[in-house]
Amino acid sequence: MAEPTSTEAKPTRAYVIHPDLGTARTQRREPEHALAEAVALAHALPGIDIVGEEVARLRDPNPGMLFGKGKLAEIGTRLTAVEAELVLIDGPVTPVQQRNLEKDWGVKLLDRTGLILEIFADRARTREGVLQVELAALSYQRTRLVRAWTHLERQRGGLGFVGGPGETQIEADRRAIDEQMTRLRHQLERVVKTRTLHRAARAKVPYPIVALVGYTNAGKSTLFNRMTGAEVMAKDMLFATLDPTMRAIRLPDARGGASGRKIILSDTVGFISDLPTELVAAFRATLEEVLEADLILHVRDISHPETEEQAADVAEILDSLGVDEDVELIEVWNKIDALSPDMRAALRRTDARTEGVQAVSALSGEGLEDLVAAIDAHLSRALDEPREAAVLRLDFSDGRRRAWLHEAGVVEREEAGEDGLTLHLRWTARQKAGFEALDQPDA
Template sequence: MSSAEPIGPAGGPARAILVGVDFGGRGPFDASLDELALLAESAGDVAVARVIARRKAPDAALFVGSGKADEIKALVQGHQAEAVLFDQALSPAQQRNLEQHLGVAVADRTMLILEIFAARAQSHEGKLQVELARLQYLATRLVRRWSHLERQQGGIGTRGGPGEAQIELDRRMIDERIKTVKRRLESVKKQRKTQRRARERNQTFRVSLVGYTNAGKSTLFNALVKARSYAADQLFATLDTTTRQLYLEEVGRAVSLSDTVGFIRDLPHKLVEAFEATLQEAADADLLLHVVDCSSPVLDEQMAEVERVLEEIGAGQVTQVLVFNKLDRLEPSQRPRVLRDMIERAGGQRVPRVFVSAIDGTGLAELRQVLTEAVGGTLDPDLNAPHRPPIEVDSAGESAASTLDLPSTGTHDSFAS
């Protein structure tokens, strides 16, 4: 069972077909492919059709099977598409076979994210981190990519045909470059460690903004510290960590506030490894401001993905405050009656939650108060805010009178991944 949804004609240099495969609950699946479309747009591509396939397991050769591959090929020809983008990761063999079958470039979600990161990285450190991840990705995709060259085994004492020689040469060059980039990143890591030690000696309270990409972290960062960090309504608008001092008048001291790279579903593991030096800012923080787009219809899934990555980088136990941003995007009837309350995480742990709009400033005073209490050591869940039950929705789709008036996106007290 599958469906193909034409999107219509579109301009642009790269017309792409989007493909998602539902394996029946085995792994995350975006039935709308909206996030893949945003990724494609961020990479400079234009989606001209969407294809949804349903399978019990991936096809070893073509991922979607030969019949679905033929359907995609017809769409490619009908829309004059130049690329096919898959929402799941493809093996090197599957990518090669699909390119041969479809006659156009094929990229998976991992490659798309890497391309966006490569285009957005600005600092020397960010460029090194992205280069390392891309090289590690490419290193697994050299095998049999030189089909136009001879690959027959030669005689005694020979290494193989010219194709084999080209593959070995490329692999050797990539391996050497990976070693060089890793050495440079180790140097950057040591510099960051020195900076963190200096902050520790000065007893600086460290706060890091974390969250799903496009949740508004950079906009909130700018609103809090009056900075001019780049912020835009797009995925991965900024990749480089920015740190500024935020002065809190109530305690008469400044805290160190860092804006970090956003997370996303299926963030490539190699990319997480490459950004270790940057993400270490979150793991070493005294407090995490977990920024959430409260207008997102899938905010529970996005919050769970952020929690998963935080666990992966060793930041799962750092104290959190949930910041539900983009309050201005909610209809008046959907907005909460109070801007600050408590919410339960998995395991029954209660954490503060603040509703804000980084655009119009709503809730920023409450957020600064939470930061003041965290620095002063008085951020006690039982003393600072009343407990609010999970949001309940009645049969008409409206929130119950005794709860907060938020969009009916499910309960917001679960972080289980």
């Protein structure tokens, strides 16, 4: 294999450690599976070469070093042997622990929060996504300012009531971060306001919103692309999609035509266990589409050994977001193509007799027709409200509103008179509200 040229960045040699705290943490996840997810996270970061990985079992975390002396030396020997430059700890690491571990091992160190922030920073594309990542990163960085004390030692004079130069620098850094966070929040407020205006504009379109949610790498973007014909980044990689993507599509009818119900399909960032609290707060606006959804498709990687645990994590996040329990939800058991033929057939039989479950392969298209039919049926139950008759008169020049009514499918009869058009309608309260919103100014 050719050596990297001088213009190519040399990959960073990284070693991944999952600290298994045993009874000190939830037993919902097997440590080996947690390590595999941590390695997948590391692979999602560009310029990383994984040179080693391990589960480090801990009875009691050491407050200053995380690991005990024996484990510390044992890991240090392995890091030296593989010439690791970066250690990724799959869990929280305090600023003091990070400082001490970096000094002892002679490497750079990132904990789970820092790693996810790095990935999000690399993936953010929209203005809102970039601002949210910057805000979350500053919030995280603010808690690490204790690292600046490493040069301080005993520089404080007098009785210690007045801070020395080290303390002054920390306060200056903290103040600078606070000022930058304030600026970012103001910029984010303006972006979110713009999104609110866009949502108001979409409210004039009487189409239901169907939101795809699920654990990261469950196949949401592949399903989104297959249903919409879009080209959203879809890779076998954690957090391949960061920013929300929306498309208005018309569901195919039973014969594969395009005369079915029109919907807005929304792809969202993947969920993950132990999502950093900074990111939960920062990305709440990104997930607002889920809060406004008329139907949620919970996409699960049914071939994953911990699909049930991942589903539980998604349910917890949806609950924390305040998603209404009355919102219709379909569990989409994706990636059945990765299962044996017998298991695949068994799942298809299960979904046929289980309400709210659809087994599919977004990759091959198997089960997609049944999923579309289920989406239509759920929306019919959720949205097909009682319709009332109405008569509306429009000027001949009012082509915009007339086109809207016909597009919404609410016109039963239209008559032309000398002074305009008379339309006989049958519409729902939602459709009536959408029509009336046409008179409001656009974003």
